[in-house]
Amino acid sequence: MKDDEKTKQQLIDELMKIRQRIAELEKAKTKDMFPEQTSKGAEEKLKESEEKYKTLVETSIDMIFTVDLEGNFLFTNSAFDRILGYTKEELKRSNGFELVHPEDIRTVQEQFAPLIEGKRVNNLEYRYKTKRGPYIHIMNNASPIFDPNGNVVAALGVARDITDRVIIEEELRKYRDHLEELVAERTNDLRKSNEALRESEIKWRSLLDNSPDYVTIVDRKGTIQFINRVLPNLVMEEVIGSTVYDYLPLDSQKIHKRALMQVFNTGQTQYIEASGKGPNDSLSWYETRIVPVKEEDQVISAMLITSDITERKYAERIRDAAYKISRAAMSAEDLEGLFRSIHDIIGELMPAKNFYIALYDLESQMLSFPYFVDEIEEQPEPYKIGKGLTECVIRSGQPLLATPDVFEELIRKGDVESIGPPSVDWLGVPLKIKDKTMGILVVQSYSKGVRYGEEDKNILMFVSNQVAMAINRKRAEEQIQKDLKEKEILLKEIHHRVKNNLQIISSLIGLQARQIKDEQALKVFMESRNRIRSIAILHERLYRSGDLMNVDFGTYIKELANRLYQVYNVNQSKVALDIQLEDVFIGIDLAVPCGLVVNELISNSLKHAFPSSFEGKGKIIILLRQIEANEVELLVKDNGIGIPKNIDTRKTESLGLRLVHIIAEEQLDGQVHLNRKSGTEFKIRFKYKA
Numbered sequence: 001m002k003d004d005e006k007t008k009q010q011l012i013d014e015l016m017k018i019r020q021r022i023a024e025l026e027k028a029k030t031k032d033m034f035p036e037q038t039s040k041g042a043e044e045k046l047k048e049s050e051e052k053y054k055t056l057v058e059t060s061i062d063m064i065f066t067v068d069l070e071g072n073f074l075f076t077n078s079a080f081d082r083i084l085g086y087t088k089e090e091l092k093r094s095n096g097f098e099l100v101h102p103e104d105i106r107t108v109q110e111q112f113a114p115l116i117e118g119k120r121v122n123n124l125e126y127r128y129k130t131k132r133g134p135y136i137h138i139m140n141n142a143s144p145i146f147d148p149n150g151n152v153v154a155a156l157g158v159a160r161d162i163t164d165r166v167i168i169e170e171e172l173r174k175y176r177d178h179l180e181e182l183v184a185e186r187t188n189d190l191r192k193s194n195e196a197l198r199e200s201e202i203k204w205r206s207l208l209d210n211s212p213d214y215v216t217i218v219d220r221k222g223t224i225q226f227i228n229r230v231l232p233n234l235v236m237e238e239v240i241g242s243t244v245y246d247y248l249p250l251d252s253q254k255i256h257k258r259a260l261m262q263v264f265n266t267g268q269t270q271y272i273e274a275s276g277k278g279p280n281d282s283l284s285w286y287e288t289r290i291v292p293v294k295e296e297d298q299v300i301s302a303m304l305i306t307s308d309i310t311e312r313k314y315a316e317r318i319r320d321a322a323y324k325i326s327r328a329a330m331s332a333e334d335l336e337g338l339f340r341s342i343h344d345i346i347g348e349l350m351p352a353k354n355f356y357i358a359l360y361d362l363e364s365q366m367l368s369f370p371y372f373v374d375e376i377e378e379q380p381e382p383y384k385i386g387k388g389l390t391e392c393v394i395r396s397g398q399p400l401l402a403t404p405d406v407f408e409e410l411i412r413k414g415d416v417e418s419i420g421p422p423s424v425d426w427l428g429v430p431l432k433i434k435d436k437t438m439g440i441l442v443v444q445s446y447s448k449g450v451r452y453g454e455e456d457k458n459i460l461m462f463v464s465n466q467v468a469m470a471i472n473r474k475r476a477e478e479q480i481q482k483d484l485k486e487k488e489i490l491l492k493e494i495h496h497r498v499k500n501n502l503q504i505i506s507s508l509i510g511l512q513a514r515q516i517k518d519e520q521a522l523k524v525f526m527e528s529r530n531r532i533r534s535i536a537i538l539h540e541r542l543y544r545s546g547d548l549m550n551v552d553f554g555t556y557i558k559e560l561a562n563r564l565y566q567v568y569n570v571n572q573s574k575v576a577l578d579i580q581l582e583d584v585f586i587g588i589d590l591a592v593p594c595g596l597v598v599n600e601l602i603s604n605s606l607k608h609a610f611p612s613s614f615e616g617k618g619k620i621i622i623l624l625r626q627i628e629a630n631e632v633e634l635l636v637k638d639n640g641i642g643i644p645k646n647i648d649t650r651k652t653e654s655l656g657l658r659l660v661h662i663i664a665e666e667q668l669d670g671q672v673h674l675n676r677k678s679g680t681e682f683k684i685r686f687k688y689k690a
Contacts, residue, residue: 063138063159066145069116071096074154083161085131101127101135111142115155118144123316125162137166141323158323176213176305180291214306217293218244220264222257225301244304248274256288263290263302273309285313318459321345322466329470338474339371342441342467349459351450352443354423357431357471359439360385360394367391376421376446388419390440393428397437401457402426425452429460431468441467551591553632554581554624557598561622564599568606575610575618582625584632586688593667594634594686598622600656601636601682609640609680630687637681649674660684 057064063080067073073091081088084099100108104126111121121142127135140159144152217226222243227236234247245253252274259270272288287309293301328341339357346352356372365384372379385391389407392415393400402410403425410416423444431439441464445451558579565577586594602620610618616639623635643649649657660682664670670686 061160063157063161065096065157065159066154067096067157068154069152071112080159083130083136084128090131099129101129103127112155115142115144116152118146118152120144122320128159136161137163176289179215179305180303184293212307214304216244216304216306217301218260218304219301220260222260259290260302263292264299267292267294267297267299275313284308284310286310314455314459317349318462321349321463325463325466325470329473332474335370335471335474338470342470343371343373346441346443346460346463349463350443350452350456351445353450354444354446356442357439357467358390358394358442359471360437362436367394374444386419387415387417389416389426389428390442392416393430393440394437397430397432397435399429399457399461400427401452401454402428421446424448425450427452427457427460429457429464431464431471433468433472438468438472550585551588553584553586553591553594556591556595557581557622557624560595560598561602561620564602564606568603570606575606575620578619578621580621580623580625584624584626586632590668590686590688593663597660597663597668597684598634598636600660604654604656605636605638605640605680609638609642611641614641627685630689631685632688634684634686635681637675637679639679642676642678642680643674645676 058078060077060079063083064075064077065073065080066075072095076088076091081091086094097105097108108124108126111124115121121140124140124142125137126140128138129135138159139162140157142155142157145154145156147153215226215228216224218224222245224240224242224244227239244256248256255272255274259272262268262270269292270290272290273285274288275285285308286306288304288306291303291305292299293303324345325342328338328345332338332341342357343352343355346355354374354376356369356374359368359370360366361368366382367385367390368382369380385394389400389402389410392410400406402423407416407422407426411418423446426442426444428440428442430437431441441460443452443456443460558581561577561579565572602622605620609620619639621635621637623633623637625633627633650661652658661672664672664684664686668684668686670684673683675681675683
């Protein structure tokens with residue numbers, strides 16, 4: 001067994017090296033994540049942020065991929081391609097279910113169904129086929145992807161290659177199975193001879209004494225008949241004859257009693273996973289396998305093989321915490337919400353009743369406390385860094401577990417000063433981006449019943465990278481939103497001022513027109529004034545609009561037409577206005593010339609189509625409709641006397657009709673069609689960018 005033990009130890013050592021390397025790579029991933037505080041525009045910052053997070057996905061050691069509801073690959077990152085050996089083109093032609101091991105496909109398909117229903121799937125283990133042939137073991141966490149209507153359209157997977165872990169666990173399982181077989185074999189040998197018994201007992205005892213697990217043999221009542229070793233502060237002679245329940249918490253006693261009765265009643269092995277207080281009152285996790293020991297098919301005793309799985313459990317909890325922090329960074333509405341989520345997540349890993357996050361501004365040397373929860377002290381106002389424990393971590397960039405002895409030593413050296421109410425234990429870790437300390441994460445205890453240790457410090461250090469990235473991302477998002485809001489306010493102010501300036505020009509023209517006696521010149525002045533007002537109406541709409549990039553053109557035309565009816569003092573009972581508008585949104589670059597065209601066509605109909613000699617009821621129809629994806633048709637029609645056939649609207653002395661052709665054809669790049677039957681109809685088609 002010495003060779004077996006050596007192989008196991010080598011595997012464990014190798015696993016520890018791999019974990020250390022993963023931690024180094026995870027730390028390296030944070031590089032280039034700290035945005036430069038420059039005066040770049042919001043769009044440039046957004047693009048830069050997108051590029052950095054794209055880099056983060058592509059440099060992740062985890063396999064990140066998306067599939068549609070049929071299982072077809074939509075996206076795979078570099079780690080996915082590298083580990084499985086396929087090219088992106090090969091994966092795009094593949095279905096994710098085709099790569100799953102035949103024995104695992106049913107499990108994967110059953111777990112895929114909840115994803116389609118919008119539920120998350122955690123820690124799904126299965127085998128995936130590589131291009132080179134062999135399968136690898138992966139652990140996948142998958143989440144649904146929703147469209148804007150809340151429908152699931154795809155799934156996002158974050159998978160990790162756990163082949164090495166599976167191999168180690170398989171070796172451990174074989175080792176434990178071998179141990180079980182050996183114990184059973186040696187138990188049967190008891191019925192043979194004393195000499196064989198002594199020889200078997202020596203080997204058996206040697207094996208158990210060197211086992212990393214606790215091996216206990218008990219009777220039906222749980223009385224200990226044998227144990228390979230005892231916990232610290234316990235004596236072997238005192239343990240033998242007592243029950244296993246004497247050393248278990250109350251909640252675990254019921255679970256063990258139930259499982260032990262199952263073993264004696266059914267003869268089947270039972271498995272238990274439970275937690276309890278370990279050395280130094282730290283929380284430990286144990287996995288126990290209860291194996292029946294039989295004689296002539298009768299269960300005469302039970303063997304409990306207990307393994308310490310604390311390290312694995314902590315690794316799983318830390319991984320889940322890091323994932324939750326990343327999710328919180330995306331889902332939290334603001335920094336306050338993100339800080340609350342981080343507090344809750346840390347509280348699942350350790351006592352965190354007293355918890356705060358402090359942020360540090362390098363330029364101003366100021367400390368702020370955007371999140372501060374404490375049972376004694378109130379939230380501090382921002383201040384310039386001094387010599388408190390928080391500043392000690394900020395300056396050193398290293399974590400600090402300040403127990404009473406450590407705190408006294410720091411004060412004696414003059415490194416820190418006592419600030420605020422004294423705590424029993426104070427634990428702080430730096431929050432870093434690109435090796436620069438941006439803040440600190442702190443938990444502290446005022447009670448001797450709650451103490452922190454090195455394990456807690458290591459846990460906080462591990463999640464601090466995720467916390468720093470989450471805070472940095474949310475701060476960047478809030479800055480972008482702030483910049484966008486400022487830009488929106490500025491654009492609205494510009495439209496408002498343009499509208500005001502146009503109205504001033506319109507008023508000046510009106511004042512000047514009072515001095516003009518020539519009717520033709522006055523007419524030209526008033527038409528110019530109407531054109532200016534049509535543009536002013538457009539800017540007024542943009543000022544009041546929530547979308548500064550697009551104009552609700554149908555509403556704009558309706559407002560413009562009603563305005564012209566008022567200008568020309570038209571009675572709608574004599575000349576009706578029929579407006580038929582679809583929802584069409586266009587940019588201001590097209591809205592201004594298009595509005596001028598509408599202004600000229602409606603004005604022309606109101607001025608010339610219905611002279612005093614016109615009999616019947618007049619009607620002006622304005623129609624706006626979308627005929628193709630990015631093409632609209634504008635129609636202005638009247639049932640008036642019409643334009644004489646001998647008048648060429650492109651060469652007429654009337655500036656209004658010439659403007660219609662010039663603007664429609666040259667600025668809108670559209671087509672103008674004139675129909676002189678039953679009045680006058682102008683139909684204009686032009687394209688726009690959606």
